[in-house]
Amino acid sequence: MKIIVSIADMKVTKNAEDTLITYSLGSCIGVVIYDPFAGVGGLLHFMLPDSKIDPQKAQKNPWMFADTGIPSLFKEAYKLGAEKERLEVRVMGGSQIMDGSGFFNIGKKNYMALRRIFRTNGVLIRAEDVGGSGNRTVTLEVSSGKVLVKSSGDEVREL
Amino acid sequence: MSLVDKILRKVAQLPPFPVVVQRALQLVANPNSSAQDVVDVIQFDQSITADVLRLCNSAYFSLQRKVNSLREALVLIGFNQLFEIILSRQSSHLFSGPSTGYDLQRGELWRHSVASSLLSGIITKRLGRQPSPVLFTAALLHDIGKVVLSEFVKDYFEEIKKLVQEKSVSFSDAEKEVLGIDHAELGGRITEEWKFPKVIVSSVRYHHAPFSTSDPDETVRLTHLCDVVAMLSGIGGGSDGLFYHSPEEILNHYRLNEEDIERFMIQLEDQFGQVKELLNVT
Numbered sequence: 328m329k330i331i332v333s334i335a336d337m338k339v340t341k342n343a344e345d346t347l348i349t350y351s352l353g354s355c356i357g358v359v360i361y362d363p364f365a366g367v368g369g370l371l372h373f374m375l376p377d378s379k380i381d382p383q384k385a386q387k388n389p390w391m392f393a394d395t396g397i398p399s400l401f402k403e404a405y406k407l408g409a410e411k412e413r414l415e416v417r418v419m420g421g422s423q424i425m426d427g428s429g430f431f432n433i434g435k436k437n438y439m440a441l442r443r444i445f446r447t448n449g450v451l452i453r454a455e456d457v458g459g460s461g462n463r464t465v466t467l468e469v470s471s472g473k474v475l476v477k478s479s480g481d482e483v484r485e486l
Numbered sequence: 487m488s489l490v491d492k493i494l495r496k497v498a499q500l501p502p503f504p505v506v507v508q509r510a511l512q513l514v515a516n517p518n519s520s521a522q523d524v525v526d527v528i529q530f531d532q533s534i535t536a537d538v539l540r541l542c543n544s545a546y547f548s549l550q551r552k553v554n555s556l557r558e559a560l561v562l563i564g565f566n567q568l569f570e571i572i573l574s575r576q577s578s579h580l581f582s583g584p585s586t587g588y589d590l591q592r593g594e595l596w597r598h599s600v601a602s603s604l605l606s607g608i609i610t611k612r613l614g615r616q617p618s619p620v621l622f623t624a625a626l627l628h629d630i631g632k633v634v635l636s637e638f639v640k641d642y643f644e645e646i647k648k649l650v651q652e653k654s655v656s657f658s659d660a661e662k663e664v665l666g667i668d669h670a671e672l673g674g675r676i677t678e679e680w681k682f683p684k685v686i687v688s689s690v691r692y693h694h695a696p697f698s699t700s701d702p703d704e705t706v707r708l709t710h711l712c713d714v715v716a717m718l719s720g721i722g723g724g725s726d727g728l729f730y731h732s733p734e735e736i737l738n739h740y741r742l743n744e745e746d747i748e749r750f751m752i753q754l755e756d757q758f759g760q761v762k763e764l765l766n767v768t
């Protein structure tokens with residue numbers, strides 16, 4: 328089944344027939360994790376780096392922020408039998424406006440926050456496609472663990 | 487016939503914009519107009535009236551009692567919101583089709599438009615200003631040019647993409663270079679054709695270059711800001727991605743900082759979840 332992950336949303340599954348998909352990552356970031364042994368896959372689409380800006384919101388929807396969304400993604404995958412050592416982690420998104428070096432750099436802040444969290448927890452990134460100004464659509468095929476990325480106007484490619 | 491002429495011919499073929507909406511806009515923008523003026527204008531259009539009543543009695547408003555007339559609706563939800571509903575309902579069909587040139591599925595451009603219009607309310611509130619129906623309209627219609635330009639963008643996509651990716655030209659500049667006109671300028675022509683007020687026309691026309699017009703009206707700058715935040719959120723993002731410029735002055739101009747932008751995105755996500763049902767965007 329095709330399962331859509333919306334903005335500030337997360338889904339995990341161990342059903343080999345599932346495909347997880349998230350559309351149009353602008354400055355948001357998509358994190359895909361996959362345990363080939365357990366056949367468990369997860370996709371998080373977070374929007375902002377830090378829940379401190381609105382802790383109440385984070386309680387209602389932890390997937391809006393990197394610092395609350397990422398732990399939740401891993402935890403839910405563990406519940407389905409995934410194990411940290413086996414997880415393949417891929418990161419996509421974090422785009423910005425063309426001259427967004429100064430102000431509208433939420434994409435970059437999102438990526439920095441994610442790197443910080445991964446570093447503290449010893450998580451390695453297998454592959455990534457971040458930055459620039461493209462919109463990305465990300466798909467995870469649970470049966471194969473294949474991750475496909477389509478960036479603005481480009482062909483779909485495997486990451 | 488030149489390419490630009492071909493494109494402009496499509497503008498002339500667009501259906502006219504419902505006159506009721508224009509009249510309602512004039513009234514809502516005028517502090518001296520009365521509830522009766524408003525009712526007089528709207529009740530002529532039976533389908534709009536029925537639509538408003540149906541929506542007022544839907545779960546979205548969860549009003550305590552049944553609304554039977556336009557006048558009651560006006561009292562309960564206020565003229566601003568009434569106008570926003572009418573405008574949105576009368577515009578959605580224009581935006582709802584797929585825009586293949588921009589790689590947008592059916593409904594995506596409409597989602598982007600609604601997100602921008604919601605941001606107009608969020609941002610004006612943060613700036614301590616009154617809600618502005620004129621800004622709401624400009625934000626909702628800002629990308630109307632894409633509806634017409636889409637098929638031409640599709641035909642010339644490789645050339646446009648080359649300029650954007652290899653020469654770091656913004657998507658709208660690339661449209662202009664390849665097609666002779668970009669979707670913002672085209673949107674200006676369309677809203678002009680539809681007889682929208684001048685400030686809405688320039689807000690649409692300059693939404694990717696807010697400081698290149700001498701129009702002093704803040705609506706132009708604010709429309710740009712609404713669009714940028716909607717793009718960052720990724721709502722209805724297409725093949726043009728975030729390949730646009732946004733001058734740094736825009737935030738200094740309103741004394742806003744990064745955190746404000748983040749809060750706008752949070753509020754947008756909140757509100758977007760609520761209107762989805764109302765506007766049938768899924």
Ligand SMILES: [Fe+2]
Pocket residue numbers: 628629669670693694713
């Ligand atoms: Fe635009």
Ligand SMILES: [Fe+2]
Pocket residue numbers: 598628629713
């Ligand atoms: Fe836009």
